[in-house]
Amino acid sequence: MTAKTPRPKADPLDLAGIDDLLSPEEKAVRAAVRQVCDTSIDPYVADWFESGELPVVRELAKELGSLGLLGMHLEGYGCAGMSAVDYGLACLELEASDSGIRSLVSVQGSLAMYAIWRFGTEEHKQQWLPRMASGDAIGCFGLTEPDHGSDPAGMRTRARRDGADWVLDGSKMWITNGSVSDVAVVWAETEEGVRGFVVPTDTPGFTAHTIKHKMSLRASVTSELVLDGVRLPADAVFPEVRGLRGPLSCLNEARYGIVWGAMGAARSAFRTALAYAGERAQFGRPIGGFQLTQAKLADMAVELTNGTLLAMHLGRRKDAVGLRPEQVSLGKLNNVSKALEICRTARTILGANGISLEYPVIRHMNNLESVLTYEGTPEMHTLIIGQALTGQDAFR
Numbered sequence: 319m320t321a322k323t324p325r326p327k328a329d330p331l332d333l334a335g336i337d338d339l340l341s342p343e344e345k346a347v348r349a350a351v352r353q354v355c356d357t358s359i360d361p362y363v364a365d366w367f368e369s370g371e372l373p374v375v376r377e378l379a380k381e382l383g384s385l386g387l388l389g390m391h392l393e394g395y396g397c398a399g400m401s402a403v404d405y406g407l408a409c410l411e412l413e414a415s416d417s418g419i420r421s422l423v424s425v426q427g428s429l430a431m432y433a434i435w436r437f438g439t440e441e442h443k444q445q446w447l448p449r450m451a452s453g454d455a456i457g458c459f460g461l462t463e464p465d466h467g468s469d470p471a472g473m474r475t476r477a478r479r480d481g482a483d484w485v486l487d488g489s490k491m492w493i494t495n496g497s498v499s500d501v502a503v504v505w506a507e508t509e510e511g512v513r514g515f516v517v518p519t520d521t522p523g524f525t526a527h528t529i530k531h532k533m534s535l536r537a538s539v540t541s542e543l544v545l546d547g548v549r550l551p552a553d554a555v556f557p558e559v560r561g562l563r564g565p566l567s568c569l570n571e572a573r574y575g576i577v578w579g580a581m582g583a584a585r586s587a588f589r590t591a592l593a594y595a596g597e598r599a600q601f602g603r604p605i606g607g608f609q610l611t612q613a614k615l616a617d618m619a620v621e622l623t624n625g626t627l628l629a630m631h632l633g634r635r636k637d638a639v640g641l642r643p644e645q646v647s648l649g650k651l652n653n654v655s656k657a658l659e660i661c662r663t664a665r666t667i668l669g670a671n672g673i674s675l676e677y678p679v680i681r682h683m684n685n686l687e688s689v690l691t692y693e694g695t696p697e698m699h700t701l702i703i704g705q706a707l708t709g710q711d712a713f714r
């Protein structure tokens with residue numbers, strides 16, 4: 319650049335120029351996801367949130383499936399086989415629309431499909447993965463129970479042998495996609511430790527009840543699963559994996575997507591607050607002209623940049639050598655907490671309008687309260703990092 323070349327105008331949503339770290343192919347993936355968000359999600363999502371329903375869940379699943387977004391980082395069986403960074407970029411764009419829609423995709427691809435892809439038999443994979451990749455079948459992942467959330471080791475759901483069959487009894491709570499699922503991956507205690515089961519949801523004894531009265535993740539189906547003498551054939555179980563290693567391996571995948579996704583919700587709130595600060599005038603000038611507002615906006619831009627860079631680093635590392643659980647925890651802990659702070663600050667900049675669903679800010683803020691809790695609370699991720707740092711287990 320010569321001294322006379324004018325400096326290109328700064329992109330307020332990417333002050334550090336993180337975009338330059340993306341290849342043209344990665345930018346194309348991002349643009350394709352943004353387009354479907356712009357046309358099929360953004361015009362409707364505030365209404366879905368307000369009504370607490372996702373009436374088009376099946377159509378949406380098929381549309382997302384046709385774009386290759388379901389199980390997009392898995393190879394074979396109709397899955398797109400994309401990179402971790404591609405998957406992260408998709409999560410970011412989806413969550414810029416709504417955390418509930420990113421959750422639909424995360425639970426389908428990173429939890430239910432990943433569990434079957436990683437631990438299932440060839441028959442499980444053939445039966446479920448192509449239909450799940452296309453969005454023709456929806457899956458859920460049942461780990462949490464009413465009395466066992468952070469500590470799944472205490473789960474009470476039991477699977478016992480009855481002749482060649484398995485019989486499952488128990489319940490799972492707060493299960494995303496539960497009442498719209500065709501298949502549930504259910505983790506249950508057996509005589510040999512925790513094992514995973516592939517449960518078609520039309521199996522007698524399986525029921526799912528939608529949880530109402532949520533003030534967060536309202537554009538997402540959340541359910542209680544009841545397993546009352548659910549009889550499954552011998553081959554319904556994941557053959558090899560035993561113990562919590564099974565479900566926790568799947569959580570690594572979904573938590574990774576959240577590292578990116580949270581920055582999408584933050585970006586949307588920041589963009590809204592920045593525009594509002596430029597238009598809203600008080601005391602005879604735009605509120606963006608006051609130092610206190612600028613300090614808020616600058617802090618938000620710094621945290622958005624830091625979080626997106628961390629996501630990018632973890633994505634590149636995942637593609638190159640894989641991630642250790644504490645590296646995923648670092649990203650989930652930081653990015654969700656910072657995204658929530660960004661949304662709360664954005665809400666203050668919007669004043670009274672900040673509490674209205676006319677703007678996306680309070681929707682993102684409320685959604686992130688769920689994202690903070692699910693896939694491991696901040697306390698769990700703090701303790702996972704603490705364990706990695708000190709070698710001491712402080713969970714119990």
Ligand code: TGC
Nearest residue numbers: 421424461468471494561562563566567572643692693694
């Ligand atoms: P611990 O004794 O540490 O470990 C048991 C076994 O698991 C292995 N392990 C892991 N393996 C893979 N990935 C990880 N991240 C792993 N962490 C541990 C470990 O090596 C051991 O293996 P082995 O072979 O020696 O038996 O287990 P613990 O009982 O002390 O628990 C550890 C703790 C607290 C970190 C874990 O329980 C935990 O992460 N709790 C949080 C529960 C949670 O996050 N639930 C999420 C449910 S799903 C969900 O929320 C979906 S939200 C919807 C959406 O994603 O959009």
Ligand code: FAD
Nearest residue numbers: 459460461462467468492493494535688692693695697713
């Ligand atoms: P608890 O474990 O009871 O924790 C309550 C509080 O105590 C938290 O602040 C926690 O950090 C703290 N705490 C617990 N233990 C300790 C400790 N040792 N030290 C310090 N603090 C501690 N689960 C699924 O299996 N599948 C899903 O699809 C799914 N989807 C979800 C969707 C939504 C909208 C929500 C809200 C939850 C979903 N969950 C799902 C459940 C989620 O994973 C759990 O809510 C989460 O793991 C926390 O469990 P809990 O709610 O029982 O809280």
